[in-house]
Amino acid sequence: MEINIETAVRVCPVNCRNSTGNDVICLQPNIDNNTIEVANSQSFPVNHVLPVNCSQTTLYNTVVTPLLNFLIEGCDVSIVALGQSQTGKTYSLFGPGFHFAASELEHGIIPRFIRELFTKVKQYRDRSYNIHITWSQICGETVQDLLGTGSMECVDVLEAFQLIQLGMSNMAPKCAHSLFTLTLDQEWIVDSTVQHRVSTASFTDLSSSEKILVYDNNGLIQSLPTDSGLLSLQQCITALSEPYFSNYGSISNIPYGQSVLTTLLKDSFGGRAKTLLLCTVSPSIDDFTESLYTLQLAIRSQTIKNFVTVNSYTTFQNARENYDVFGLQFAANQLLKLVANAEELFQKLLTNSSLPKGELEQISRWLTFKQECEECMSENSEPHRSLDIIEEEEAEDNTSCNTANSIDSEEIDEDPEQEDNRQSNLENVDTLMKNFMISTDEIVNNSYREHFTINNSVKDVLTNSSSEYHMKGARGRRVSIHSAEELRQSASIDSSKLCEEQDLENEEKLSEGNALTYEMKKKLLKKITTAIQGYQKQISDLQKTIQVKEKLMQQLVKNKNIKNNARVKLEQKCQKLSKEYDKVIAACTQAEINKDGDLEKKCQLKLVELKKKINDAESLKVLTEESNRKLLEVENSVHTSKKQLEKLKKCKRKEEKRKTLYEMQLKDERKRMGNNQDSFEKQKSSIETNNSNENKQLVIVTKPIVLNLSHENAESLRHEIRNLRKTRDYLLEQRYKIDTKSMHSKIMNDSDEKKLLQYEEAIEAIDLAMEYKNEILCGHVPVIAKSLEHIEERGDKMLLDRLMKLNDMEMRILLYKYFQKVVELRNNSKKLEIQVVDVENQNENLSCRVQNLSHTLQQVRLESERRIIALQHQHENKLQLVMRHLASDSGDNDRVVSRVSKHALAFQMAGTSKQGDKSLIARITRYARQETVPKQLQATVSVPQAIVTRQKNKLFIQQTHK
Numbered sequence: 001m002e003i004n005i006e007t008a009v010r011v012c013p014v015n016c017r018n019s020t021g022n023d024v025i026c027l028q029p030n031i032d033n034n035t036i037e038v039a040n041s042q043s044f045p046v047n048h049v050l051p052v053n054c055s056q057t058t059l060y061n062t063v064v065t066p067l068l069n070f071l072i073e074g075c076d077v078s079i080v081a082l083g084q085s086q087t088g089k090t091y092s093l094f095g096p097g098f099h100f101a102a103s104e105l106e107h108g109i110i111p112r113f114i115r116e117l118f119t120k121v122k123q124y125r126d127r128s129y130n131i132h133i134t135w136s137q138i139c140g141e142t143v144q145d146l147l148g149t150g151s152m153e154c155v156d157v158l159e160a161f162q163l164i165q166l167g168m169s170n171m172a173p174k175c176a177h178s179l180f181t182l183t184l185d186q187e188w189i190v191d192s193t194v195q196h197r198v199s200t201a202s203f204t205d206l207s208s209s210e211k212i213l214v215y216d217n218n219g220l221i222q223s224l225p226t227d228s229g230l231l232s233l234q235q236c237i238t239a240l241s242e243p244y245f246s247n248y249g250s251i252s253n254i255p256y257g258q259s260v261l262t263t264l265l266k267d268s269f270g271g272r273a274k275t276l277l278l279c280t281v282s283p284s285i286d287d288f289t290e291s292l293y294t295l296q297l298a299i300r301s302q303t304i305k306n307f308v309t310v311n312s313y314t315t316f317q318n319a320r321e322n323y324d325v326f327g328l329q330f331a332a333n334q335l336l337k338l339v340a341n342a343e344e345l346f347q348k349l350l351t352n353s354s355l356p357k358g359e360l361e362q363i364s365r366w367l368t369f370k371q372e373c374e375e376c377m378s379e380n381s382e383p384h385r386s387l388d389i390i391e392e393e394e395a396e397d398n399t400s401c402n403t404a405n406s407i408d409s410e411e412i413d414e415d416p417e418q419e420d421n422r423q424s425n426l427e428n429v430d431t432l433m434k435n436f437m438i439s440t441d442e443i444v445n446n447s448y449r450e451h452f453t454i455n456n457s458v459k460d461v462l463t464n465s466s467s468e469y470h471m472k473g474a475r476g477r478r479v480s481i482h483s484a485e486e487l488r489q490s491a492s493i494d495s496s497k498l499c500e501e502q503d504l505e506n507e508e509k510l511s512e513g514n515a516l517t518y519e520m521k522k523k524l525l526k527k528i529t530t531a532i533q534g535y536q537k538q539i540s541d542l543q544k545t546i547q548v549k550e551k552l553m554q555q556l557v558k559n560k561n562i563k564n565n566a567r568v569k570l571e572q573k574c575q576k577l578s579k580e581y582d583k584v585i586a587a588c589t590q591a592e593i594n595k596d597g598d599l600e601k602k603c604q605l606k607l608v609e610l611k612k613k614i615n616d617a618e619s620l621k622v623l624t625e626e627s628n629r630k631l632l633e634v635e636n637s638v639h640t641s642k643k644q645l646e647k648l649k650k651c652k653r654k655e656e657k658r659k660t661l662y663e664m665q666l667k668d669e670r671k672r673m674g675n676n677q678d679s680f681e682k683q684k685s686s687i688e689t690n691n692s693n694e695n696k697q698l699v700i701v702t703k704p705i706v707l708n709l710s711h712e713n714a715e716s717l718r719h720e721i722r723n724l725r726k727t728r729d730y731l732l733e734q735r736y737k738i739d740t741k742s743m744h745s746k747i748m749n750d751s752d753e754k755k756l757l758q759y760e761e762a763i764e765a766i767d768l769a770m771e772y773k774n775e776i777l778c779g780h781v782p783v784i785a786k787s788l789e790h791i792e793e794r795g796d797k798m799l800l801d802r803l804m805k806l807n808d809m810e811m812r813i814l815l816y817k818y819f820q821k822v823v824e825l826r827n828n829s830k831k832l833e834i835q836v837v838d839v840e841n842q843n844e845n846l847s848c849r850v851q852n853l854s855h856t857l858q859q860v861r862l863e864s865e866r867r868i869i870a871l872q873h874q875h876e877n878k879l880q881l882v883m884r885h886l887a888s889d890s891g892d893n894d895r896v897v898s899r900v901s902k903h904a905l906a907f908q909m910a911g912t913s914k915q916g917d918k919s920l921i922a923r924i925t926r927y928a929r930q931e932t933v934p935k936q937l938q939a940t941v942s943v944p945q946a947i948v949t950r951q952k953n954k955l956f957i958q959q960t961h962k
């Protein structure tokens with residue numbers, strides 16, 4: 001929590017400063033409104049004003065007691081006594097000199113604090129604690145340990161008092177500031193966890209110092225202490241009290257590192273301690289200036305906000321590994337301190353002009369990194385956030401802690417919001433990445449197209465007649481870097497998605513077609529042709545299926561009337577059977593009354609038989625009623641198949657369109673390449689002629705401007721250029737030889753490949769050298785030299801400086817090494833490009849396989865569909881026959897009805913139920929994935945056949961298998 005530094009002003013008795021007691025009073029403490037009224041009618045409002053003759057007890061109770069609570073809760077507390085010499089700083093902190101122990105009433109803040117601390121911590125029976133004391137004095141920039149043993153543990157008040165006496169006896173008279181520190185370490189157990197609190201109470205007795213008067217920036221007189229520690233403390237207080245720093249704008253700008261005193265008081269001013277600045281002033285007019293100085297500093301200090309935190313951590317009982325938490329926490333704190341110290345040191349070093357430039361740069365880079373790191377960490381979090389989180393683990397029922405906890409809970413509440421922010425940040429990053437990809441692709445495409453157009457004439461000849469290796473960019477740099485769009489194109493062509501999804505992409509492909517190379521187009525054409533064939537196959541399969549379905553539909557329509565008639569007949573039959581059933585029941589009852597056992601038995605048998613007949617007739621009736629539903633189902637299925645057919649035809653048309661387009665483009669390019677082939681030789685000879693012309697022109701153009709150069713120099717430059725040109729021609733010739741050789745053999749061995757790269761690099765380097773020399777000949781500053789002049793990056797400049805200092809031999813070695821490195825890099829990149837080509841080919845093959853499989857699956861699906869329909873067809877035929885018989889014959893055909901109804905139900909269950917369809921399709925899909933079609937599906941399915949014969953009034957149905 002942010003808490004302002006508290007201020008308290010104690011006005012010492014007039015006689016303290018060895019005055020006569022008759023001094024004129026220049027300031028008056030106003031206890032009612034906590035202000036100090038000064039003679040010049042200025043008033044200083046502070047947090048606590050203590051009356052002139054206030055007792056040590058009043059002082060302690062008024063301003064110190066609350067601090068003890070902070071300490072016990074785990075916060076660091078600090079009391080800094082500031083004031084003119086002999087105004088009672090030491091008296092307030094310790095008591096009257098070395099004899100403070102004589103009267104408890106005279107005890108100052110520290111002994112009272114110690115006594116009360118021991119009393120209070122003992123009240124927390126569940127806590128174990130230990131208290132350590134350190135005491136040091138600071139004289140100038142020297143720190144001296146007053147106890148001689150560093151930190152001393154004391155188990156009770158007496159031991160602590162003895163240590164104070166020891167320290168006082170070691171104190172240097174006057175001149176030094178003293179820093180008395182109490183460290184309280186507490187721990188207690190809550191639900192198998194060990195809660196720890198480590199807090200310190202520091203008491204600083206600032207020695208007074210002579211003041212000098214100086215003019216400040218506004219021309220006003222300002223008094224500054226001569227003591228370096230006090231001076232830098234004043235500067236820190238001034239800096240911290242500026243509004244900019246009160247918001248922790250940049251705490252790193254506070255000059256804590258200027259003195260040992262301010263380094264030690266860092267936590268008290270703008271740090272993590274709860275601080276009380278106790279100012280002691282003299283009321284005497286003689287001390288007016290000093291009092292004014294003290295009061296002004298108090299006013300400034302009370303605007304400073306400290307970020308008070310609870311120093312707590314938790315460990316687990318009997319779990320040693322968890323002590324690491326503390327270890328890490330401690331290490332983190334230490335690291336933070338180290339970084340802060342290093343920063344102070346670096347800030348100091350930066351002002352030291354004697355340091356070498358490089359080191360100064362290193363320091364400023366370090367500071368920038370730290371600044372960036374701090375900014376980054378403070379962007380979404382409060383300062384000291386990590387410690388707040390630790391605080392969450394403990395919920396104590398006292399005021400200070402409650403406040404802290406409320407802050408924590410707010411932070412917890414913010415978590416979902418932070419999560420949202422993180423999410424939206426991720427989305428933003430995603431969008432940015434996508435945009436970046438798009439723009440990168442665009443740039444690569446453009447530059448590639450540019451490159452392609454420039455080198456078109458020569459390249460086409462080489463590309464077309466050479467192996468794939470040439471096409472994919474063994475020549476030239478980064479030719480094989482394909483855009484994401486290109487890669488997407490090649491992947492999407494193989495996808496088995498229906499054309500609606502592909503439409504958009506296909507449109508894109510058509511428009512992008514111009515950016516593809518000849519070989520790419522050829523490949524694409526091949527793929528398109530395969531796709532068209534696939535579509536054609538699917539279309540014809542689907543057409544067959546539709547035909548079969550339509551036939552079934554006709555059959556169903558035809559059967560409709562017969563089924564209606566049969567239903568009427570069956571209804572009549574059911575009624576007749578029911579009546580008969582009733583009659584038999586009546587006969588049975590009569591037989592029972594008559595006690596005719598035989599008749600009763602016969603009647604019961606007849607009843608069973610009749611019941612069976614009624615059930616069979618009812619089942620058959622249900623079958624006749626299903627006709628409409630079936631018809632609807634088949635109609636829907638035909639409709640869906642027709643839709644699919646339309647889609648496939650559309651896809652096929654699109655692909656055919658693309659095919660025509662690419663065929664045309666390829667035809668054009670072939671024609672153009674034919675012309676290029678013819679003109680290639682011409683170009684070669686013309687290039688040579690141009691070269692010699694350029695040579696001549698060079699001389700002609702440079703003639704009038706060469707005036708700046710001495711005749712000898714110009715001549716030697718021309719000579720060098722001519723030599724370079726010869727070398728270049730030779731290299732070109734060698735390169736051409738390797739090209740021609742590889743064109744014929746279509747394979748290039750490793751040494752040829754390396755040579756080719758070396759030639760290309762060397763040609764590029766020679767071109768650059770010639771251009772450079774030519775510009776000098778023309779009296780221009782060479783472009784490359786101009787660009788060197790504009791180097792602004794410090795690192796680049798340094799590199800350039802180093803390069804300039806190299807001698808000729810070193811330069812040659814360096815260049816040779818670079819040349820080798822470049823060739824090696826190009827060789828590697830070429831290998832990578834070949835690997836990319838391989839991967840692309842593999843991808844292509846896999847895509848083809850996926851396409852084939854998807855076609856097979858589609859085919860199998862259609863075939864199985866046709867088979868099911870064929871079965872349905874046969875079933876309908878049989879049904880039709882039975883129904884017709886039922887409709888025409890009123891005789892006893894119960895046996896037929898029974899058999900047909902059973903068969904029909906069985907067929908329904910096994911063949912036409914949706915579940916059956918699904919499992920069949922699932923099976924077929926499984927087979928399709930295995931790339932094999934099951935034997936059952938390859939061979940004709942053994943369909944049951946029935947022969948129906950009629951003898952007298954009976955129908956005979958005989959089931960056979962084909």
Ligand SMILES: Nc1ncnc2c1ncn2[C@@H]1O[C@H](COP(=O)(O)OP(=O)(O)OP(=O)(O)O)[C@@H](O)[C@H]1O
Pocket residue numbers: 011012013016017083084085086087088089090091092095096097174206207208280
């Ligand atoms: N409020 C007071 N009541 C009684 N005596 C006081 C009071 N303030 C100071 N004195 C006495 O004044 C004398 C000087 O006090 P003290 O040594 O504490 O001053 P100081 O500010 O610490 O001086 P220095 O800057 O030299 O350290 C002591 O003898 C002290 O007992």
